Amino acid sequence: xxxxxxxxxxxxxxxxxxxxxxxxxxxxxxxxxxxxxxxxxxxxxxxxxxxxxxxxxxxxxxxxxxxxxxxxxxxxxxxxxxxxxxxx
Amino acid sequence: xxxxxxxxxxxxxxxxxxxxxxxxxxxxxxxxxxxxxxxxxxxxxxxxxxxxxxxxxxxxxxxxxxxxxxxxxxxxxxxxxxxxxxxxxxxxxxxxxxxxxxxxxxxxxxxxxxxxxxxxxxxxxxxxxxxxxxxxxxxxxxxxxxxxxxxxxxxxxxxxxxxxxxxxxxxxxxxxxxxxxxxxxxxxxxxxxxxxxxxxxxxxxxxxxxxxxxxxxxxxxxxxxxxxxxxxxxxx
Numbered sequence: 001x002x003x004x005x006x007x008x009x010x011x012x013x014x015x016x017x018x019x020x021x022x023x024x025x026x027x028x029x030x031x032x033x034x035x036x037x038x039x040x041x042x043x044x045x046x047x048x049x050x051x052x053x054x055x056x057x058x059x060x061x062x063x064x065x066x067x068x069x070x071x072x073x074x075x076x077x078x079x080x081x082x083x084x085x086x087x088x
Numbered sequence: 089x090x091x092x093x094x095x096x097x098x099x100x101x102x103x104x105x106x107x108x109x110x111x112x113x114x115x116x117x118x119x120x121x122x123x124x125x126x127x128x129x130x131x132x133x134x135x136x137x138x139x140x141x142x143x144x145x146x147x148x149x150x151x152x153x154x155x156x157x158x159x160x161x162x163x164x165x166x167x168x169x170x171x172x173x174x175x176x177x178x179x180x181x182x183x184x185x186x187x188x189x190x191x192x193x194x195x196x197x198x199x200x201x202x203x204x205x206x207x208x209x210x211x212x213x214x215x216x217x218x219x220x221x222x223x224x225x226x227x228x229x230x231x232x233x234x235x236x237x238x239x240x241x242x243x244x245x246x247x248x249x250x251x252x253x254x255x256x257x258x259x260x261x262x263x264x265x266x267x268x269x270x271x272x273x274x275x276x277x278x279x280x281x282x283x284x285x286x287x288x289x290x291x292x293x294x295x296x297x298x299x300x301x302x303x304x305x306x307x308x309x310x311x312x313x314x315x316x317x318x319x320x321x322x323x324x
Contacts, residue, residue, distance in 0.1 A: 008280060010287035013263025013294040017271075019287070022278035031271045033264070 003045035004087045028083035092116035094215040094226035101126040106146025111229045123160045127152040159277040162285035166217035170273040173209040173225040174198045180225040180242035185250040197311040211236030246318040253303030258317030266299040
């Protein structure tokens with residue numbers, strides 16, 4: 001998995017937001033607000049990464065067990081897929 | 089033609105006279121333009137086809153020109169924001185809401201209630217621009233159907249999201265709520281670089297400008313509740 005380069009993440013105040021740019025707005029013209037873990041996952045998706053690698057990265061960074069991390073990351077990945085924010 | 093808005097020199101290569109008529113009061117003379125705008129005729133045609141019946145090609149071009157200017161603004165620390173901005177006692181207050189909620193109706197109450205102390209900076213699409221850490225609301229010729237606005241620059245004291253209510257009430261909101269509202273009132277440029285700069289400006293905006301949610305009706309009291317509420321916020 002790797003994120004689309006037609007989306008950007010920025011911190012506005014205390015909020016992390018992910019937004020579609022240009023052509024990508026035809027499919028998703030909204031905004032995704034994410035917490036710090038979501039922001040961390042988005043950063044990991046800059047390079048091609050498997051779900052297992054992602055779960056390892058999350059458990060190494062945060063105090064969370066692998067099952068919870070896998071469930072949370074899986075849900076977030078699904079959301080990103082739905083809006084077209086994953087390139088593959 | 090050459091105009092100056094938000095302290096920027098803008099050269100516009102327009103085809104139709106409509107833009108020149110709308111820009112009266114903003115003409116300028118300069119040798120070097122900060123922004124040069126020439127809208128492709130295909131863009132004007134597309135805008136004309138999708139715009140409301142009765143609009144002219146000149147109007148469509150006028151809309152396209154502002155969009156082209158908006159794309160360039162973030163690199164100057166500026167952006168277009170959909171709001172009605174009223175200045176009172178030398179400081180600007182921006183009211184924003186979904187179309188039809190009554191932004192203009194509310195700012196008209198300020199003119200009625202505060203008289204010569206108040207004026208509309210821009211009734212629809214002002215430019216906000218940072219000079220240092222201060223955000224200024226700037227008048228532009230793109231100021232809505234009612235053509236309310238003036239060629240002036242005023243420091244922005246507060247940003248207020250407006251909704252209809254039976255009673256008048258105002259309260260500060262946190263940046264999580266402000267971001268949700270802000271997102272619907274901006275024009276996001278197509279380039280990643282400009283969009284990134286724009287979001288950095290929005291970050292500075294929510295960090296520097298107090299944000300409020302105003303529930304209001306159309307009574308004159310609404311203007312006083314809004315002004316008092318925002319002044320109280322500044323003094324706290």
